[in-house]
Every structure is written in C-alpha cells, then in structure tokens.
Amino acid sequence: MLLIACSVMIISCDSSDDGTGNTDDGNGDEGTALIQESMFNTASLVSFQSITSTLEDGTTAACYEITFSSNPVASGPFCPATINDVAGMGFYDGASNPGLRVFSAALLNDIEADGYNMVNDDGTVNVDDFASGQTDSSKSYCLAAAPDDNLLLTFIIPATPKLAASNNVISEVELVGLSLDGVPVNGSPPSAISGPMMGGPGGGTSTQINFPSVDPCGGHHDPAGYYHWHIVPEVANQVLAANGITEISCTNVVQTNDVTLSGFAKDGFPIYAYAVEPSDVDECGGRDAITAEFPDGVYHYVASTLAAPNVPACLKGVAANNSFRYQ
Secondary structure, eight states, rough: OOOSSOOOOOOOOOOOOOOOSOOOOOOOOSSSSSGGGSOOOOTTTTEEEEEEEEEEESSSSEEEEEEESSOOOOOOOOSSBTTTOOOOOEEEEEESSSSSEEESHHHHHHHHHHTTBBBTTTSOOEOOOHHHHHHHTTOOOEEEEOOOTEEEEEEEEEESSEEEEEEOOOOOTEEEEEETTTOOOOOOOOOSSSTTTTTTSSOOOSOEEEOBBBBBSSSSEEETTTTEEOOOOOHHHHHHHHHHHOOOOOSSOOOSEEEEEEETTTTEEEEEEEEOOOOEEEEEEEEOOOSSTTTTOEEEEESSSSSSSSSSSSSEEEOOOTEEHHH
C-alpha cells in the first residue's frame, strides 16, 4: 500500500500543448513528447495539461500534469471471510513457507502456526478495511482498505524523458508510474511481518501482524481509498503461474497475447507488457525497440512475466519533484 504522505504542489502552468504532442516550455525550444493524451482512458481522465516543473535533479523541464478519477478498474477479491474461502494474495515473510501466497486455508494455517491470531475459533478471518478500524490488539488482521471513489489522482510526468546520472532503484511502496487508466503503479507492497520500510500498517508486533492483501491482478486500495498496482496486470497470470499459484487468476484485466502498452513510468518512459518476455532487457528491465505506438523505436520498461512484483527494478530517467498527489 502506498503509505507515504504526498504533499500537494502548486505549479504555475506557463507552457502550452498544441495538441500534436509538441510542447513549448516557454523558452522557444520544442521537442516531441512520448506521452500523448489520446493514449489514456478518457473515462477516467479528468485533465491533461502542459506545465513547467522542477525535476528531482534540480533542473526544470516541460511536463504533463495529468489528473484522473480514482478507482477506474474492477478490483478484488482481497481478504477471505473464512478459512475455507479463497481470496487475494500477499507477500508472506513468516517462518512457515514464506513467499507470494494466496489467502486461503494453507496460508492462514501457516499464519496461525507461526503464532499470529488471524483466524477465530469459528473459522472467520479478522479483516480490517480501515473504515471500522481495529478494535482488538490481541488479533492479527488481513488488511483490505475500503475504496473511495471521490478522489482525484494527479501525476506530473516529464514530456521528454531525461536520463539520470545514476539509476533510481525502486524501493518498497515507491511510486513507479501510472497505467493508461490512471492507476498508480508502485514498488513492492508491505509484507506481513517486516512491514513497509517507510512506515505503515504492514509491520506488526512480535505477537500480531497486519497483513495487506492484493487482489489476483496485483492491486489493492491505499488507506486513503485509491486503488493502485504492485504488479503490471497485463501479465499477472504468467506471474502467478511462475510462482506456483493456481487457485486464483487475474480476470479483471485482459492479459496480453502480444505487446501491450500498460502505462508510463514517472520518468516519462513507457511501460510495456510482453506475452513473451524479451531476453535483452537491461538491469532496470528496459530495452530499445519498435512498438506499435513508437514506430521509430523507443526505450521502454518491460514487465517481468516471472517476478513478483514485476515492475521495473529501477528507473533510468529523472522524475519530477512531488510527481504524485491525491485529493
């Protein structure tokens, strides 16, 4: 879950978009942007405008400020109601059979065997949706935040990517980018016991845990209520199969059978899902190649069909300061 407090940035929109993808940053120089408004889902897109923004390296650049309505895609299931139900999955780091696990009897029995009280005597599972709150500190909880459909999510993305002096290695729950629907794409979700490095409800006490669940497509809701991915979903079923998971499958997102543009990283480079993962990707999972959207070729990140999570391990470009906010 994304648990970092995102500051709201006020920006002077002093550049313009002529509708062709060419941006003018106010200094008279124009470049061809990779991101085009027509690429995004118009049902969830609220606004798309050109701005000048400060990047993380201290320079300024033409960027796009793109706002979407929250929760534009189907989601769930997350937590099971009883030990006999099968729901989402999570990254378990307990003593018994750690790894990407399905929320079903096998995982719940391991959680109980490791000393964490998540299943009641009647077989019901303790679930916290952040709306009612946790009331019993002696219990462990499967976390499934309730959605809020009234939020606006705003991303600031460089119009033309700028290579960084060094790679940005993606840390736990760090924003990676956005999907074409406007769903945030994040790094590794909080685990059951260690919890998020940046704070939040994933880590429990020595006797109890709060374990975030993600759905079969690899997403869940932040405590604020917006849905976000931890897995590039167009190849989620390949990831599940590679990790030995057969009880669930991603049915809310169409799985690619070719090469599909999934979204854009926060540095402006595209993210693609390949039905057959290429072997020539670099240390960040990227490659230069021709795609349907970029017939002259483009550097882009490739979602892994094996790893979970399968987002880029690092980013090559420079992102904008405060590249994501919600309100």
